[in-house]
Amino acid sequence: MVPLSAYVAVSAVLFITGLLGVLIRRNFIIVLMSVEIMLNAANINLVAFSYYLESMAGQLVALFIIAIAAGEAAIGLAIIIVVFRGKISTNVDEMNLLKW
Amino acid sequence: MVLVFFTYFALVSIVAGVMTVALKHPVHCGLALLALLLHVSGLFILLNAEFLWAVQVIVYAGAILVLYLFVLMLMNLKTDDRYLHSSYRYFLVPAALGSVYVLSLLLRSPFAGARGDAPTVAVLQDGDTYAVGIKMFSEYLLQFEIVGVFLLGAVIGAIVLAKTPKPIVDKRGR
Numbered sequence: 001m002v003p004l005s006a007y008v009a010v011s012a013v014l015f016i017t018g019l020l021g022v023l024i025r026r027n028f029i030i031v032l033m034s035v036e037i038m039l040n041a042a043n044i045n046l047v048a049f050s051y052y053l054e055s056m057a058g059q060l061v062a063l064f065i066i067a068i069a070a071g072e073a074a075i076g077l078a079i080i081i082v083v084f085r086g087k088i089s090t091n092v093d094e095m096n097l098l099k100w
Numbered sequence: 101m102v103l104v105f106f107t108y109f110a111l112v113s114i115v116a117g118v119m120t121v122a123l124k125h126p127v128h129c130g131l132a133l134l135a136l137l138l139h140v141s142g143l144f145i146l147l148n149a150e151f152l153w154a155v156q157v158i159v160y161a162g163a164i165l166v167l168y169l170f171v172l173m174l175m176n177l178k179t180d181d182r183y184l185h186s187s188y189r190y191f192l193v194p195a196a197l198g199s200v201y202v203l204s205l206l207l208r209s210p211f212a213g214a215r216g217d218a219p220t221v222a223v224l225q226d227g228d229t230y231a232v233g234i235k236m237f238s239e240y241l242l243q244f245e246i247v248g249v250f251l252l253g254a255v256i257g258a259i260v261l262a263k264t265p266k267p268i269v270d271k272r273g274r
Contacts, residue, residue, distance in 0.1 A: 002106045007143070008206050010110045014117050016199045021121035023195075024188035029126050029172060033133050036164070037117050040140050043152075051147040055216020056223075056235040059149050060243075063232070066159050067247045071254030073164045077171045078261035084175050
């Protein structure tokens with residue numbers, strides 16, 4: 001029997017990996033991929049708690065998270081296409097039009 | 101047996117996650133992300149969540165990842181030399197220390213809590229998809245509708261954003 005803390009540990013390691021990716025990578029697409037890693041880590045957590053605490057709510061919230069991740073990917077990639085059309089770069093450091 | 105599969109899925113998903121962050125070429129990162137998503141779906145199988153397994157494979161690996169790879173192929177990719185944050189070394193040590201601390205807390209914690217109303221035996225009787233469907237269309241109907249509206253907004257937003265802009269016509273000079 002796998003203990004619940006093993007699942008939570010896997011989820012924590014994945015979440016920190018994704019967070020590190022968002023912080024250190026400068027390619028916009030890879031930053032979005034790191035966000036997907038973090039969402040997946042949250043899903044593992046929700047499903048593991050749903051199984052061990054015998055409630056369906058965790059799986060439903062995980063489903064909604066997947067739907068929201070799909071919307072986020074579509075919008076993010078559309079923004080990448082717009083930015084890439086204007087200036088040929090996907091480096092997040094060079095997108096500073098809204099920075100003050 | 102479950103322990104063997106759990107170890108395999110957990111280790112491969114962590115390695116694939118690290119590769120997604122660490123590889124240099126974005127297409128390789130996308131393929132590592134594919135490995136991560138498939139192994140996370142394996143973890144869902146171990147947790148009796150077959151419906152989420154199917155959704156993960158269809159939506160994540162089938163739709164979202166293909167969208168990523170499509171955009172990667174659409175754009176002429178140049179891997180720039182400076183592909184890390186300029187001060188990434190300062191992030192690494194606090195992140196490693198923080199993760200070790202969080203892991204030590206997690207492995208000590210008992211995680212007891214109030215039990216819900218869906219024990220494993222009852223879920224396995226009719227299948228996970230049945231249980232998810234009954235719950236979703238009774239208690240979570242409002243959230244379901246909200247997600248539908250959200251997805252419609254996301255689709256419209258993506259189309260409007262990615263549309264080719266019309267050249268600006270000077271209306272005064274007619």
